[in-house]
Amino acid sequence: xxIQETIKTKYPPGxxxxxxxxxxxxxxxxxFFAAYAFARANNIELFNQYQATLNTDLALINTIAxxxxxxxxxxxxxxxKENQQQKSSRFLLLAILGGIxxxxxxxxxxxxxxxxxxxxxxxxxxMFYLSLTFFHFMHVILGxxxxxxxxxxxxxxxYTTEEHxxxxxxxxxxxxxxxxxxxxxxxxxxxx
Amino acid sequence: MKYESQSVAKLYFIAAIGLFVGQIVFGLVMGLQxxxxxxxxxxxxFNVARMVHTNLLIVWLLFGFMGAAYYLIPxxxxxxxxxxxxxxxxFWVFLVAGALTILGYLLVPYSTLAEMTGNSLLPTxxxxxxxxxxxxxxxxxxxxLSFLYNVGFTVLKGRKTVITLVLLIGLAGLxxxxxxxxxxxxxxxxxxxxxxxxxHLWVEGVWELIMASILAFVLIKxxxxxxxxxxxWLYIIIAMALITGLIGTGHHFFWIGAPEYWLWWGSIxxxxxxxxxxxxxxFAFNMVNKRxxxxxxxxxxxxxxxxxxxxxxxxxxWGFMHTLAPVNYYTHGTQITAAHGHMAFYGAYVMIVLxxxxxxxxxxxxxxxxxxxxxxxxxxxSFWLMTISMVFITLFLTGAGILQVYLQRFSDxxxxxxxxxxxxxxxxxxxxxxxxVFLIGLLLYVYSFFIGGEERTVEEKV
Amino acid sequence: MxxxxxxxxxxxxxxxxxxxxxxxxxxxxxxxxxxxxxxxxHENLTDTVRHGKELWEVNNCVGCHSLLGEGAYFAPExxxxxxxxxNSTDAIKAFIxxxxxxxxxxxxxxPQFNFDDEELEAIAQFLKYASGINxxxxxxxxxx
Numbered sequence: 001x002x003i004q005e006t007i008k009t010k011y012p013p014g015x016x017x018x019x020x021x022x023x024x025x026x027x028x029x030x031x032f033f034a035a036y037a038f039a040r041a042n043n044i045e046l047f048n049q050y051q052a053t054l055n056t057d058l059a060l061i062n063t064i065a066x067x068x069x070x071x072x073x074x075x076x077x078x079x080x081k082e083n084q085q086q087k088s089s090r091f092l093l094l095a096i097l098g099g100i101x102x103x104x105x106x107x108x109x110x111x112x113x114x115x116x117x118x119x120x121x122x123x124x125x126x127m128f129y130l131s132l133t134f135f136h137f138m139h140v141i142l143g144x145x146x147x148x149x150x151x152x153x154x155x156x157x158x159y160t161t162e163e164h165x166x167x168x169x170x171x172x173x174x175x176x177x178x179x180x181x182x183x184x185x186x187x188x189x190x191x192x
Numbered sequence: 193m194k195y196e197s198q199s200v201a202k203l204y205f206i207a208a209i210g211l212f213v214g215q216i217v218f219g220l221v222m223g224l225q226x227x228x229x230x231x232x233x234x235x236x237x238f239n240v241a242r243m244v245h246t247n248l249l250i251v252w253l254l255f256g257f258m259g260a261a262y263y264l265i266p267x268x269x270x271x272x273x274x275x276x277x278x279x280x281x282x283f284w285v286f287l288v289a290g291a292l293t294i295l296g297y298l299l300v301p302y303s304t305l306a307e308m309t310g311n312s313l314l315p316t317x318x319x320x321x322x323x324x325x326x327x328x329x330x331x332x333x334x335x336x337l338s339f340l341y342n343v344g345f346t347v348l349k350g351r352k353t354v355i356t357l358v359l360l361i362g363l364a365g366l367x368x369x370x371x372x373x374x375x376x377x378x379x380x381x382x383x384x385x386x387x388x389x390x391x392h393l394w395v396e397g398v399w400e401l402i403m404a405s406i407l408a409f410v411l412i413k414x415x416x417x418x419x420x421x422x423x424x425w426l427y428i429i430i431a432m433a434l435i436t437g438l439i440g441t442g443h444h445f446f447w448i449g450a451p452e453y454w455l456w457w458g459s460i461x462x463x464x465x466x467x468x469x470x471x472x473x474x475f476a477f478n479m480v481n482k483r484x485x486x487x488x489x490x491x492x493x494x495x496x497x498x499x500x501x502x503x504x505x506x507x508x509x510w511g512f513m514h515t516l517a518p519v520n521y522y523t524h525g526t527q528i529t530a531a532h533g534h535m536a537f538y539g540a541y542v543m544i545v546l547x548x549x550x551x552x553x554x555x556x557x558x559x560x561x562x563x564x565x566x567x568x569x570x571x572x573x574s575f576w577l578m579t580i581s582m583v584f585i586t587l588f589l590t591g592a593g594i595l596q597v598y599l600q601r602f603s604d605x606x607x608x609x610x611x612x613x614x615x616x617x618x619x620x621x622x623x624x625x626x627x628x629v630f631l632i633g634l635l636l637y638v639y640s641f642f643i644g645g646e647e648r649t650v651e652e653k654v
Numbered sequence: 655m656x657x658x659x660x661x662x663x664x665x666x667x668x669x670x671x672x673x674x675x676x677x678x679x680x681x682x683x684x685x686x687x688x689x690x691x692x693x694x695x696h697e698n699l700t701d702t703v704r705h706g707k708e709l710w711e712v713n714n715c716v717g718c719h720s721l722l723g724e725g726a727y728f729a730p731e732x733x734x735x736x737x738x739x740x741n742s743t744d745a746i747k748a749f750i751x752x753x754x755x756x757x758x759x760x761x762x763x764x765p766q767f768n769f770d771d772e773e774l775e776a777i778a779q780f781l782k783y784a785s786g787i788n789x790x791x792x793x794x795x796x797x798x
Contacts, residue, residue: 028464035460121685121689238762239717239728303712303767320724376711385686434671434675438672449695450689521794600797601797609729
């Protein structure tokens with residue numbers, strides 16, 4: 001009996017409400033991706049033409065930044081499990097830096113587009129490019145704010161080896177943000 | 193009834209039901225005008241009947257919401273209402289202002305009404321659902337502010353629960369977004385765009401908060417389920433309502449001059465709008481299944497379950513049916529919209545107000561828990577009569593809409609509007625028939641309040 | 655067992671989500687304002703048209719007609735009536751003037767509003783202006 005209970009609480013990790021939220025988020029992105037696929041299928045030439053104007057190098061750097069950042073979040077959770085709160089908070093800080101790196105590069109890209117006078121009404125490709133990446137951009141900001149809260153809590157010693165539900169929940173959200181980008185990157189930048 | 197001051201709700205509920213009857217009578221007049229074009233012409237032209245029909249709906253729902261708030265907020269806050277006097281005063285102000293406005297619609301030509309009320313000073317009249325003279329609109333704002341002040345202070349001095357908080361956010365949002373009705377730019381595109389900031393953000397935004405919180409209250413009372421569980425659901429439901437509904441506003445921006453990207457944003461987010469309504473259905477049935485008590489007021493439970501189901505059907509399913517831009521391109525501004533509007537308003541807002549009235553009215557009339565068995569049976573009959581006839585009204589209008597779309601917009605040789613209207617006349621007759629049944633159901637509902645007899649015993653444990 | 659589904663988490667999702675999406679709505683609204691000058695036909699928004707809009711409102715035309723698909727569905731769509739009447743404001747004016755005072759037996763009929771020439775012109779010009787708005791090709795055909 002007792003063992004079954006503990007197994008139950010371990011899976012899924014983190015807070016159930018958060019998982020519902022993550023599913024809802026993925027649903028929104030999923031519908032957006034489907035719409036993108038639909039629009040692209042009907043306008044392949046337009047999409048290919050303007051896809052070529054995007055800066056794939058910056059996007060690749062951003063992909064690496066988010067992946068590394070996710071790795072640091074995992075490390076932070078492992079550190080907490082080993083009761084090393086100092087180490088955990090340092091990893092979280094690195095994860096936050098990864099997120100900020102992403103924001104900086106993404107803003108560089110946006111300012112480049114803005115200087116060319118590109119906006120939502122320019123054409124269908126840019127509409128999707130800007131909508132999807134900006135929607136994701138806002139999620140990165142939200143994710144960073146969550147990581148900041150986790151970082152402050154970790155420094156205060158809120159989380160322990162036994163009780164670190166909040167850290168796992170926040171970490172799961174960050175992975176979701178990362179994962180969405182991993183779909184966005186090939187979908188918008190690479191796929192021809 | 194636990195607090196003396198809750199009794200002000202009774203006034204509001206009685207007025208709401210009275211105006212509801214008026215709304216349906218004018219609905220039947222309009223329905224008849226659809227098939228007998230000269231009916232009551234030129235004394236009550238269609239546009240006047242329609243104004244009375246829609247404005248009465250809005251006003252009686254507002255009466256219902258305010259009555260619900262006056263009933264449940266003292267009980268939730270565990271304290272007397274801040275000022276019962278103010279509540280009574282505002283009731284009469286609102287009722288008189290409403291009655292004068294309706295009389296104005298009926299007795300003088302609309303343009304004369306506009307002139308009499310000085311519309312040219314601050315033109316706000318003549319836009320769908322916001323036809324009220326500017327001075328009435330100002331009156332509505334004053335009533336809403338006094339009301340918010342009254343219930344706000346009640347909550348402040350008492351216990352703060354999630355239900356009261358959500359209800360207050362919803363009601364405050366209602367007042368705030370109504371302010372957009374005073375913005376009427378000359379530019380037609382902007383006028384239409386911001387008009388939706390009242391209409392959409394009301395019915396697909398903050399009103400859902402009001403509905404969900406009243407539903408949560410009725411479910412707590414009638415099922416005895418733990419408050420913690422219900423409040424958690426409440427938060428998740430309203431979160432989904434706003435997350436999908438705010439950007440979902442975009443499904444109104446497809447064809448009114450707003451940029452093309454709204455076709456995508458509006459389609460995507462409004463396609464998700466059924467989710468909160470679906471969750472509400474799951475929530476209501478889940479709570480009733482998990483009930484700890486068998487509440488003797490069966491009609492109240494029936495209305496609560498009914499509102500969850502019908503809101504999902506009317507707002508969720510019928511809304512989704514024509515929300516995607518490629519579909520809406522053909523259905524926009526046809527009887528499909530009318531079909532959706534009827535079932536959504538009935539399911540989501542009429543039924544939730546009737547649910548709280550059904551729960552609260554026996555208590556307000558000094559009964560222990562509920563009405564007599566005979567009265568309950570009559571009320572449940574009225575539930576089925578109204579609900580089923582509304583389903584048929586919706587189906588007939590949908591049929592009319594599909595034909596209209598095909599004949600007027602889709603076929604190879606599109607016909608003109610009036611020719612098509614003649615061809616779909618049969619559906620309008622059937623709709624009118626269903627409307628008569630609805631009125632019978634409503635009259636039975638009113639009659640059920642006057643059926644006396646031994647009241648049922650108090651609640652029992654499951 | 656610690657609670658997995660906390661109320662505070664649900665609350666945070668509600669507040670966070672609502673604020674987030676409200677800001678998004680504002681951002682898109684801002685972008686919409688940027689896009690309007692090319693679409694909203696404001697260059698033809700003359701004083702006559704303004705007067706026409708006022709007349710449109712104080713006579714509650716939207717109580718029977720729809721305009722760009724919004725309004726009542728009792729009478730024809732007027733967003734493209736200018737084109738339907740052969741790009742002629744005179745034809746619109748003639749129709750409005752011709753409505754019988756006592757209606758048409760058994761049929762729907764527009765009331766006789768007794769407009770003077772200036773008012774008729776204003777309404778016709780307003781409808782012409784409305785027909786010039788870029789509506790993403792709506793309605794599907796001339797019948798509205």
